[in-house]
Amino acid sequence: MPSWPEKPRLIGKSIPRIDGLAKASGKIKYPSDMRPEGTLFGVMLYSPHPHAKVTSIDTAAAEKMPGVKGVVVIAKAGATLRYHGDDIAGVAAETEEQARDAVRAIKVDYEILPHVVTEEDAVKPDAPKIVPSGNARKGRAQTTGDPEAAFKEADAVVEAEYSAPVITHVCLEPHGLTARWDRDDAITAWASTQAVGATAGELAGRFSIPVTNVTVLTEVMGGGFGSKFGADVWGLTAAELSKKAGGRPVKMFLDRIQEHLAGGNRPSAAGKVKIAGKKDGTVTAVVATTSGTGGARGGSNFPFPYVYAIKNVSREHTEIFVNGGGARAMRAPGHPQGCLIMEAAMDDLADKLGIDPLEMRLKNLNDGDKVVDANGKPTISRAGIYREQVPIGAKLIGWENRKPRGQNGKGPIKRGYGMALHQWGGGGTAVNKVTCTISPDGSVELKTATQDIGTGARTILAIIAAEILGLEVKDVISNIGNSTFPPGQGSGGSTTSPSMAPPAFNAVSKARDEFLARVGKAINEEPADLTLQDGKLDVKGKAVMSWKDACRKLGMMGVSVTEGFAEGLASGGVAGCQFADVTVDIETGVVKLNKIVAVQDSGLILDMLTWRSQVYGGVIGGLNYGLFEERVMDPGSGLMLNPDMELYKLAGLSDIPEIVVHAHDTPEMRARGVIGVGEPPTISTAAAIGNAVTNAVGVRVNKFPMSPMNVLNALNAASNKEGKA
Amino acid sequence: MAEHDPTKPRPGTSRRDFLRGSGLAAATAVLTAPAVAALDEAKAAAVEDGPKVLSGELPITLQVNGHEMSCKVEPRSTLLDTLRHRLDVTGPKRVCDRGSCGACTVIVDGDTVYSCTTLAVSCQGHEIRTLESFDTGATGVPHAFHQHDALMCGYCTPGFVTACKAMLEKNPNPTIEEAKRGLDGNICRCGTYVGVLEAAMAAAKAMKKEA
Numbered sequence: 001m002p003s004w005p006e007k008p009r010l011i012g013k014s015i016p017r018i019d020g021l022a023k024a025s026g027k028i029k030y031p032s033d034m035r036p037e038g039t040l041f042g043v044m045l046y047s048p049h050p051h052a053k054v055t056s057i058d059t060a061a062a063e064k065m066p067g068v069k070g071v072v073v074i075a076k077a078g079a080t081l082r083y084h085g086d087d088i089a090g091v092a093a094e095t096e097e098q099a100r101d102a103v104r105a106i107k108v109d110y111e112i113l114p115h116v117v118t119e120e121d122a123v124k125p126d127a128p129k130i131v132p133s134g135n136a137r138k139g140r141a142q143t144t145g146d147p148e149a150a151f152k153e154a155d156a157v158v159e160a161e162y163s164a165p166v167i168t169h170v171c172l173e174p175h176g177l178t179a180r181w182d183r184d185d186a187i188t189a190w191a192s193t194q195a196v197g198a199t200a201g202e203l204a205g206r207f208s209i210p211v212t213n214v215t216v217l218t219e220v221m222g223g224g225f226g227s228k229f230g231a232d233v234w235g236l237t238a239a240e241l242s243k244k245a246g247g248r249p250v251k252m253f254l255d256r257i258q259e260h261l262a263g264g265n266r267p268s269a270a271g272k273v274k275i276a277g278k279k280d281g282t283v284t285a286v287v288a289t290t291s292g293t294g295g296a297r298g299g300s301n302f303p304f305p306y307v308y309a310i311k312n313v314s315r316e317h318t319e320i321f322v323n324g325g326g327a328r329a330m331r332a333p334g335h336p337q338g339c340l341i342m343e344a345a346m347d348d349l350a351d352k353l354g355i356d357p358l359e360m361r362l363k364n365l366n367d368g369d370k371v372v373d374a375n376g377k378p379t380i381s382r383a384g385i386y387r388e389q390v391p392i393g394a395k396l397i398g399w400e401n402r403k404p405r406g407q408n409g410k411g412p413i414k415r416g417y418g419m420a421l422h423q424w425g426g427g428g429t430a431v432n433k434v435t436c437t438i439s440p441d442g443s444v445e446l447k448t449a450t451q452d453i454g455t456g457a458r459t460i461l462a463i464i465a466a467e468i469l470g471l472e473v474k475d476v477i478s479n480i481g482n483s484t485f486p487p488g489q490g491s492g493g494s495t496t497s498p499s500m501a502p503p504a505f506n507a508v509s510k511a512r513d514e515f516l517a518r519v520g521k522a523i524n525e526e527p528a529d530l531t532l533q534d535g536k537l538d539v540k541g542k543a544v545m546s547w548k549d550a551c552r553k554l555g556m557m558g559v560s561v562t563e564g565f566a567e568g569l570a571s572g573g574v575a576g577c578q579f580a581d582v583t584v585d586i587e588t589g590v591v592k593l594n595k596i597v598a599v600q601d602s603g604l605i606l607d608m609l610t611w612r613s614q615v616y617g618g619v620i621g622g623l624n625y626g627l628f629e630e631r632v633m634d635p636g637s638g639l640m641l642n643p644d645m646e647l648y649k650l651a652g653l654s655d656i657p658e659i660v661v662h663a664h665d666t667p668e669m670r671a672r673g674v675i676g677v678g679e680p681p682t683i684s685t686a687a688a689i690g691n692a693v694t695n696a697v698g699v700r701v702n703k704f705p706m707s708p709m710n711v712l713n714a715l716n717a718a719s720n721k722e723g724k725a
Numbered sequence: 726m727a728e729h730d731p732t733k734p735r736p737g738t739s740r741r742d743f744l745r746g747s748g749l750a751a752a753t754a755v756l757t758a759p760a761v762a763a764l765d766e767a768k769a770a771a772v773e774d775g776p777k778v779l780s781g782e783l784p785i786t787l788q789v790n791g792h793e794m795s796c797k798v799e800p801r802s803t804l805l806d807t808l809r810h811r812l813d814v815t816g817p818k819r820v821c822d823r824g825s826c827g828a829c830t831v832i833v834d835g836d837t838v839y840s841c842t843t844l845a846v847s848c849q850g851h852e853i854r855t856l857e858s859f860d861t862g863a864t865g866v867p868h869a870f871h872q873h874d875a876l877m878c879g880y881c882t883p884g885f886v887t888a889c890k891a892m893l894e895k896n897p898n899p900t901i902e903e904a905k906r907g908l909d910g911n912i913c914r915c916g917t918y919v920g921v922l923e924a925a926m927a928a929a930k931a932m933k934k935e936a
Contacts, residue, residue: 020871023879024886026816026856030879033815041810096810097799172820172828172880172914222818222880223914256821454878454915613874613920620916645821645912653905656918 001375001568002505004604004673010467012665014609017459018473019220019452028220032253034178034190040069040092040245042238042252043099045106046262047081047088050115050323050638051130054079054088058107062091065105067098070244072237080113082130082296083323084639085261090237092250115323115638119268119293122320130296130321137298137319145312147274150285154276156352162341163270164686164704166293167629168260169330170650173222175232175263176253179203179239183247186213187239191231192253194224194453195490200483202231203239216483218451225621226329226492227264228453260643264328265631267292267300269337273345277353281360285312286345292337293320294327302334306342307421309366323638324631329492331621332424332679336686340704343420343687348700351405357691358394361421362387371573372427374673385575386421389599389664393419396597396660397579406698412587415594416696419579420687424680427572428498430565433486436465436507438515439558442548444469445477446507450488450500452480455678456610457496461504463606468508470532471547486562494676498570501606501674506563514559515550522553570674576600576664578619578684580692581657586715589708591627591693593657596685601664603675608663615661615681622685624651627705785849789814790858798845805829805840808855816857816883820912827911828884830891831855837891837910856886864935866890869928875920881913889925899929 004011022028055078059071068091075081075088089106093099114128121127122135129135151157177191177199186209193199196216204211221228231239238252254263271290277283292300298319305313346364350357365383373379394400402417435447446465452458462476469476480488489499512532519537520527529540536543537550551558579597584590598619605611628649632641642648686704693706699718703710779800786795789812796811805822808814808831817840820828824842831840832854861867866889869875876882885908892899892907899907904925913921 016871016874017876019879020874020876021861021867023876023882024856024867024870025859025861026883026886028879029815030818032819033809035810035813095799096806097802170914172818172826172878172912174820220879223878225914256823454876456877609874613877613915613917616919617877617916620918621914644823645825646823650912650914651918652909652912653918653922654909656922659919 002509002566003568005467008467010463010473012605012608015459015463015473015607017456017610018462018478019458023220030173030220030222031177031190031192031218032173032222035251036178036180036249038248039178040094040241040248040250041096041099042090042092042241042250043096043103044087044234044237044252044254044258045089045091045103046258047084047086049081049110049112050084050117051113052081052110053113054081055109055111057089059089061107062102062105065098065102067094068102069093069248070241071102071106072240072244074233074237083261083325085258085325087233087262090234090241090252092241092245117322117324117633117638118635119270119291119320119322121635122293122322130323135321139317139319141314141316143314147285147287147312147314150312151274151276154284155279156349157274157276158345158348158352159274160345160348160700160702161270161272162344162702164268164337164340166265166268166324166631167625168265168631168648169225169227169263169328170645170648171223171225171227171259171263174254174256174259175228175234177231177235177238178249178251179235179242180249181242181247185209188215188217189235189239190217191235192221192228193218194228194451194492195230196451196481196483197449197487198229198490199231199235203236206236207239212484214483218481221451221453224453224491225331226333229490229492256645257643260648261640262325264330265295265325266330267294267327269300269302269341271304271341273341275345275349277349279353281353281355281363283308283310283349283364286310287314289316290341291318291320293322293324295324296321297326299327302337304338304342306338307366307423308342308346308364309368310364324633332683335422335424335683336622336625339420339422339683340687340690343684344690344700344702347418347691347694358390358399358419362390372571374568374571374671376567376571380672382423382573382575385601385664386577389575389577389601392662393577393579393597393599396662397581397595399579402695405695408696408698412585414584414586414696415582416584416692416694417579417581418688418691418693418695419577420684420691421575421577422680422683423576424494424574424683425572426494426498426574426676426679428495428502428565428570429489431487432489432499432503433562433564434500434503434507435486435560435562436511437558437560438511438551440551440554440556442551443477444471444475445479446504447479447485448488448500449483449485450480450496451491453491455491455496455614456607457491457500459610460497460606461500464501464504465508468505468512471535494679497606497676498572498674502565502569503563505569506566507561510563511559511561514561518559519550519553568673571603571672572675574601574675574680576680576684578688580688582689582692582696584693584696584711586697589711591706591711593623593689595658595660596623597660597662598681599662599664600677600681601669602677602680603672604670605663605665606674611663611677612661614677616659618681619659619685620651620656621682623689625705626686626689627707630705779846783846785846787845787848787853788851789853790855800844800846802845803841804831804843804845804848807845808840814855814857816855818880818883820880827888828881830884830887830911832887832891835894837888856883856890859886859890864931866893866928869924869931873920873924873927875917875924877915877917881911884911885913885921889928893929893932897929897932899925901926
């Protein structure tokens with residue numbers, strides 16, 4: 001069984017990403033930068049109403065507008081538009097300005113239908129039914145043990161409600177692609193996607209052409225976070241417009257407004273939780289009625305209970321439908337929601353029991369939860385990983401400075417600490433292939449149809465090849481982002497690295513073996529005596545020629561090997577914990593982050609620099625969720641009020657506190673092989689911040705984000721309650 | 726680096742232009758002293774150059790990264806769309822398209838400008854620099870961003886690199902707080918801020934060594 005080198009030269013070091021300078025100098029071309037010859041500009045017409053029926057649509061005037069080369073109607077007469085931003089039509093014209101004018105010239109008559117856009121309104125008895133079966137779809141309660149009996153025997157019971165709003169992905173490069181018909185059965189598309197293969201499949205399927213005739217190119221792309229896995233309606237519309245225009249390329253990228261409205265979102269989450277425990281900190285029961293909205297098509301469920309082993313559990317989830325854009329996977333789908341509700345309830349129970357919430361968490365870990373080793377066997381205790389990580393994080397944040405809730409001094413400025421635990425799966429899949437080609441000129445190329453969504457996937461492939469061939473990372477060409485290459489992983493679920501590293505390792509190792517066999521023959525040496533290091537070929541440990549000279553010995557034919565997955569090089573299933581230190585002004589409700597600590601395992605880390613960036617990025621994503629982000633829907637008009645980057649709040653540089661990233665990079669973790677890290681570090685940040693704010697101000701702030709309004713409302717509600725009591 | 730000439734109106738939205746454009750110049754509300762001063766300035770300017778009416782497709786020539794570049798635009802075409810869609814200068818990115826996120830930042834006559842909210846026709850005769858023209862060597866800003874992994878997907882990066890470059894040209898010795906403020910007009914979604922700040926400070930240091 002293959003294994004990673006025990007003393008690697010490059011793997012695990014901090015290596016700048018190989019496309020970093022091209023990105024930082026503005027020279028690399030993103031799909032939205034491409035303007036192949038003859039490009040037409042596409043613009044979408046989308047619904048200005050939250051719920052309406054198209055009674056008629058007339059494109060005649062639009063088609064006659066200057067520069068217009070095609071109009072495609074998506075929502076024909078009779079079609080129902082289910083949210084502000086739903087697709088109606090697409091236009092292609094010589095300039096984007098002309099296409100925008102033409103979109104405005106499309107005459108649409110609507111029959112306005114009643115709408116509901118908030119969870120609260122959707123479940124009112126007199127709410128208009130926006131789906132025939134009703135706006136609330138109650139799941140069956142899942143019960144284990146006997147929660148009611150456990151509540152009776154408990155030393156403390158807490159009942160509370162917690163919630164977090166819908167947030168949107170806000171990919172900086174909008175969704176979209178440029179499509180060109182190369183001939184009547186072939187398409188090239190430059191797409192901003194997390195899955196070149198799936199996007200090619202969707203285009204081929206839509207037009208009934210062989211998928212091998214569709215080339216989807218994504219050299220780099222500007223962020224997806226789970227929302228870019230296909231061609232989408234607008235991408236297919238671009239291809240259709242291109243066909244109408246005799247194959248001329250049509251460039252169709254969403255504007256910022258529709259990007260917010262239709263490009264995906266993380267569903268909201270709310271939970272009514274009753275949790276009980278014993279004086280020793282054992283959590284004995286939890287009953288949760290949860291809900292959320294993923295827009296008009298659902299998808300709001302999330303894992304709950306989360307992380308902890310609780311004997312008596314009942315949980316029931318209700319899917320709420322509203323006239324909002326559809327949810328899509330967003331960085332660790334479901335987990336941040338489950339985490340922030342569970343971890344808030346854990347803290348509230350610990351507070352009532354009068355014990356340290358850190359100790360209570362350690363006491364309730366799930367010792368039956370085993371994650372897999374590199375051979376795919378569930379032999380590693382996740383609880384064991386938490387037990388190592390939590391004390392490290394506690395030390396780094398200064399947990400000993402934490403005071404019990406509400407004991408943070410008399411002045412208006414309160415400091416508080418909070419923590420939360422998370423977990424993720426994210427193993428590799430075994431269906432991918434990588435081709436490694438060593439050419440007589442000394443060049444080395446890896447080829448596969450995966451893509452780099454900003455994680456550094458391109459760089460880790462080059463690191464693996466350079467490690468095995470004794471070269472530098474810059475000597476390797478990592479050729480990805482092309483759907484016609486050997487099949488590669490779609491970048492979701494933190495699966496890219498564990499899926500692609502093993503075939504890369506295999507392909508390069510076998511290419512090296514063939515290379516040494518052929519060079520050995522050419523120079524009359526035993527291949528077993530040949531090794532590669534420092535850019536040279538060694539015979540019995542002595543350098544005899546440069547890598548380039550050795551490659552010339554191949555003659556006319558290079559070495560090219562395509563290989564797939566192998567056991568022993570990757571696994572999945574991680575733990576992780578985060579801590580927050582905050583200061584809250586209880587007069588203004590403003591939360592200031594002082595410090596966040598993230599302790600994260602992810603098996604064998606291939607590039608420490610890009611790995612750390614991903615963890616920082618996860619924390620900052622979680623910080624946005626915890627403090628700032630919210631899709632604000634107007635109940636009256638049914639429109640999103642903040643589809644921009646001004647009132648849809650995201651952190652800027654001054655909002656970033658000290659962030660301490662601790663790689664849980666132990667020999668045991670390294671032996672697990674490669675595991676992805678895109679998602680885990682974003683899960684528990686918001687939960688930890690919520691707990692820190694609550695610890696600071698002395699009352700549970702139960703609504704995310706931890707905005708001044710939500711903090712002040714929580715303080716106000718608590719003082720009203722006290723006043724009444 | 727070109728210093729901004731105060732006698733030459735700068736493209737982009739200035740307070741004076743905004744007040745004039747919004748019709749506030751004619752308003753008689755109770756205003757603060759600085760606002761009154763700006764109004765007087767705007768009224769004077771309105772008399773001085775008067776509005777020009779442009780329409781249809783216009784040929785323009787822009788000075789971009791030291792080259793004269795010509796194309797046809799409409800009066801409403803933004804500098805950003807002109808660079809990206811007509812001149813293939815695609816370093817600056819279109820993200821928010823409303824002057825909130827900074828991804829479209831370019832340097833006009835030495836000052837940073839959000840090119841998504843600047844009309845191309847207003848940029849004729851001005852020196853436009855985009856990050857494609859920056860030195861990519863070891864003392865340059867792009868190098869520092871690369872070495873400190875101050876980018877992930879990289880779509881916000883051109884804006885950050887440009888804002889950083891312009892900031893360091895004006896203030897070669899920023900404190901950490903000054904660097905943060907200098908880059909606060911830009912938004913990153915991947916969460917690369919830690920690397921961005923490190924890169925900005927490292928670039929300042931590297932530029933000093935070179936000088």
